[in-house]
Amino acid sequence: MTSVTSLFASVDTDLCLLTENLKNLVGARHPILYAAAEYLFGAGGKRIRPAIVLLISRATMLDQDITPRHRRLAEITEMIHTASLVHDDVVDEAEVRRSVPTVNSLFNNRVAVLAGDFLFGQSAWYLANLGNLEVVKLLSEVIKDMAEGEIQQGLSRFDTTITIETYLEKTYNKTASLIANSAKAAGLLSGVPIEFAEKLYNYGRHIGLAFQIVDDILDFTASTEVLGKPAGSDLVSGNLTAPVLYALEEKPYLEVLIEREFAQPEDLEQALALVKESQGIERSRKLAAYHAQLATENLTDLKPSECSKALVDMAEYVLSRMY
């Protein structure tokens, strides 16, 4: 099994620098923000998004060093991601993430809304000041998609009529759009041709989908300890993911439990059991594997290098998490 550490070895120094920069960029203005930044960009985050940006940057620059713009793009990517996490936790009323209290529970909703807006605001500004209109368009598309995904998820809670296609669309908006567009942007900053950049987009899109599907599976199969948040929390909050949507095809009673929002005692336990008894988990694993496979097929234009190998291995690593 591939570990994240070995996967990211070739951009390890870059990632350390990124974390320091993010703490300074965000925390410089106010002590409370500094505390939030220390906490948000400190231990716990896997930094998968900036790692992919940095790996693609290095894999496309080859012998040349990556530019300050590549680094800034990686930072922006992580800032946008973190901003969305902070607001998601307000929306979901989540109390724990990565085994630490969320900003809304540690401080309050007020500070969490402020901190998220601040991060979005800072990223929009750093983005514009990258000075590349094409990259600005790609990343602003992400900000739009993430907000749309947040709406799609937030306003269709406990809705058992949503399809796997709708789920994938929402998952693209919430998770894969950021990875896809920033992967493409990293390529553009290296000056790759547009067809090559499109493949990098598709790599990001499929690895992002695979990644999120695996996360959604783990919400059913992993322990609270491993997850760093209560297991089954998607289901509790009415966020119906691939395993549930597949399970609904086999277990009609699941619909009853979900639609009454687990109002009766034992409803949640029963629902979790029904998902586990069904083919839902297995079918979701196949779906994740399918997207991980599609991801790697888009890397054929990359010249062999340590970084391009890490991008291929990433697909394997994503899947390895689900067993």
Next chain:
Amino acid sequence: MTSVTSLFASVDTDLCLLTENLKNLVGARHPILYAAAEYLFGAGGKRIRPAIVLLISRATMLDQDITPRHRRLAEITEMIHTASLVHDDVVDEAEVRRSVPTVNSLFNNRVAVLAGDFLFGQSAWYLANLGNLEVVKLLSEVIKDMAEGEIQQGLSRFDTTITIETYLEKTYNKTASLIANSAKAAGLLSGVPIEFAEKLYNYGRHIGLAFQIVDDILDFTASTEVLGKPAGSDLVSGNLTAPVLYALEEKPYLEVLIEREFAQPEDLEQALALVKESQGIERSRKLAAYHAQLATENLTDLKPSECSKALVDMAEYVLSRMY
């Protein structure tokens, strides 16, 4: 006394079109968003920000019609403003604005955070797709400033040590930056020279400051009915504005009341009375008049037209509201 209606007469049709477009841009994707858009962009809003953008657009294009980009800029300006209102109301736990319930009180914090993020996301996207990097930079500066102003205000509540300078800096970030940068952007879209664009920025900056100082005065002098929200609500929430900061210089007991956050019965009434007894209101009026004056001094490059006259009259109108 100038009325808003006569002031905006030359862009009245533009503003109607803008309102319709905003409802469609925002509401098209989801019924709940449509309800929110109807409500957010419906009656009540004075639409001062897009009006200024449209007036500057027409005043700088002269005989030529304004372009779709000018219109889109005006829409983006109102979207950013509305997004910030929605999040401000979450942060301030406000229940009423413009005599109607806020999104957080009508729906809940969840929907308000989602709706605000959605509006920010949409504006970032429309902004990037204006395709003018200079304009993108100006407006992304606004998004950053507003988030910073939100932080400055949100994290210095009940802080009696803040100065008038800090207050003006926060007011620039929260209110004037949007007007200043979008005024400059409107000029740039018309192709005015950079020095001219800088003057438009300064017009927006000073009219924005005057506008907010007047609003802050009205919080003390106007009735709940006129305000469309409870009078004194800035003070209650610990947002210390010009009248209070000036009053603090004369009335040391005010500091005591504020620092214990009006914990005792009658504290708030007493604080409001101290502000009214002091020179705080009068000095704030002078401050507003000073900025309104500076605003008009920046309009000398504009050729005489109905729209340029409206921009001058705007300064008079802003001040007329405070008596």
